[in-house]
Amino acid sequence: MRILQLHNHHSSLGGAMEVLAHEGDLLTAAGHQVEQFTLPATEELQLSSVRAGAKAVWNVEASRETTRRIGRFRPDVVHVHTPFPLMSPAVFRAARSAGIPAVTTLHSYRWSCVAGTCVRDGRICEDCVGSRLKLAGVRHACYHDSRAASAALTLGLGVHRAVGTTHRAVSRYLALTDFMRRLMVRDGYPAARVQVKPNSVPDPGTAGRRTGGPREVFFAGRLIDIKGVRTLLEGWRLADTRDLRLVIAGDGDLRCLVEQAAADDPAIDYVGWLAEAEVTRRMRDAEVVLVPSQWYEGLPLVILRSLAVGTPVLVSDLENFSQDVIADGTGWAFPTGEAHGLATHLSNLGADREQAASLRRAARASYDARYSPTVDLARLERVYAEVTGVAR
Numbered sequence: 552m553r554i555l556q557l558h559n560h561h562s563s564l565g566g567a568m569e570v571l572a573h574e575g576d577l578l579t580a581a582g583h584q585v586e587q588f589t590l591p592a593t594e595e596l597q598l599s600s601v602r603a604g605a606k607a608v609w610n611v612e613a614s615r616e617t618t619r620r621i622g623r624f625r626p627d628v629v630h631v632h633t634p635f636p637l638m639s640p641a642v643f644r645a646a647r648s649a650g651i652p653a654v655t656t657l658h659s660y661r662w663s664c665v666a667g668t669c670v671r672d673g674r675i676c677e678d679c680v681g682s683r684l685k686l687a688g689v690r691h692a693c694y695h696d697s698r699a700a701s702a703a704l705t706l707g708l709g710v711h712r713a714v715g716t717t718h719r720a721v722s723r724y725l726a727l728t729d730f731m732r733r734l735m736v737r738d739g740y741p742a743a744r745v746q747v748k749p750n751s752v753p754d755p756g757t758a759g760r761r762t763g764g765p766r767e768v769f770f771a772g773r774l775i776d777i778k779g780v781r782t783l784l785e786g787w788r789l790a791d792t793r794d795l796r797l798v799i800a801g802d803g804d805l806r807c808l809v810e811q812a813a814a815d816d817p818a819i820d821y822v823g824w825l826a827e828a829e830v831t832r833r834m835r836d837a838e839v840v841l842v843p844s845q846w847y848e849g850l851p852l853v854i855l856r857s858l859a860v861g862t863p864v865l866v867s868d869l870e871n872f873s874q875d876v877i878a879d880g881t882g883w884a885f886p887t888g889e890a891h892g893l894a895t896h897l898s899n900l901g902a903d904r905e906q907a908a909s910l911r912r913a914a915r916a917s918y919d920a921r922y923s924p925t926v927d928l929a930r931l932e933r934v935y936a937e938v939t940g941v942a943r
Contacts (some may be wrong), residue, residue: 552935553584555626555651557617559638560592566852567658570750571632577751577928586624588616590638603637604703608710610639617645628935629653635661636694636704640711643720652938654723656748657731660847662717662724663738665704666693670777670846680738684709712739722938727849730871734847748934751927752855760860761836765796766904768897769837769862771830771853774803779843779867779888781805784812786843786885786893792818793901798833800825835860838907839900842866845888850875858918863910865896879917881910 558571575585590596590613593603606613621629629646631638631653646653659667663680665688670676678687685705688694694701711717718741725748726732736742772778780803787797797819799809813821825833834840840857842864850872857864864882866873873884885892900906920926 552578552628552932552939553624553626554578554586554935555617555620555624555629556585556587556632557629557634557638557642558587558589558632559634559636560589561633566750566849567633567656569852570656570658573751573753573924574630574927574931577924578931581928581932586620586626588620593637596637598637604699606637607635607639607700607703608707609641610637611641613638614641614645617642618649621646621649621651626651627939631655633658633661635667636700639707640716640720643711643716644714647720652722653720654725654934654938655721656725656750657727657735658849660731660734661704662708662740663734664688664693665701665708668777668846669734673776673845675846680734683712683739718744723934725934728871728874730847730869730874731849746934748930749850749922749927750852750855751922751924752852752859754923755831755835755856755859758835764836766794767796767798767833767837768792768839768841768865768900769798769800769833770841770843771800771825771833772842772851774799774801774805774809776805777844777846778803779845780809782845782888782890782893783841783843784808785890786897787812787819788816789890789894790897791901792897795838795897795901796820798822798837800830800833831856831860834862837862839882840864842872843885843893844869844872847871855918855922858914858922861911861915861918863907863914865893865900875917875921879913879921881914881917 578585629651634640634642643653660669661667665685671691679685689698689701689705692698692701694704724745726745727749729747732745732747735745774780799821802824809821813819834857840862842854844867854864858881864876866876866884867887868884869887876882877884883896885896
């Protein structure tokens, strides 16, 4: 099978780019032919606000380039990872005009929320979910704190709904979780075209974990408010952690806060931004990996990586990523944003050395069943077979 991948890069590295590369490698290793067409981040193109806004609504050049590549590469399917902001949904119409089915992975909530996160002023916000025109997003300048940029994205979503791009030119919306699927359906997208397909991460192998030494609780991610960093630090302060140590890896706006906490508490280690191999090693050796996010984050890759090395997770109870953690018995959930709830779980872990160890086998089994490359490849091939069969 021949797959044309499309993606609009963003200025900050994120999971979407990792998934794009990972799925390309999976498909190529399985004998499929893959070609990529990507656009750089908006900041790199140095466009005026007027031109950037116009492209966000309908990017004629990207649409023509998609048509050209389809004609040369002759793909069986077009897989769009992120068309926002500049590639625009116009590329789906180009694929449909050429008779090629197109699917898209929902790496964020951008189809329903111009901010992409369903967060405003540090809180969950669904003001635009279920609304055909995302005017609340414009009023609150939800995209990059700019009313003009927010208006451009809102207009783009409205135009492409009105002309049928979203309901006819997109064969499948691939949601990372069942929660994400239900949100898309609530926002008016056709239920039959929105299906759940989680991401996967490479198998790190079964190397044994370190024995002896300190018992570590590990956090890896951006140090920003919606990742729950303040809740993490306050929960740790309130907990009776016995001989546990908190290791924090990452960088971001709250770095100074984390550095101060580490200076005040000898049981906190701030290790900065780590290479992926070192993150994997730390996860494997940890008692538990913490994911205290406070937004509708699509299933974070950090959870998948933790399960891959057999380490259970302690997560916020937002349904979009706690549902499968609880169902598979691979960890625990605490009330989102509640430091006391987190502290209770940390105290229990500190008091019971076997609590986390007893879930390690279930953690790896969940990875094998849901998030391994073999399973993911089969899911991708099934989606492609379905949409190409319908197209034919």
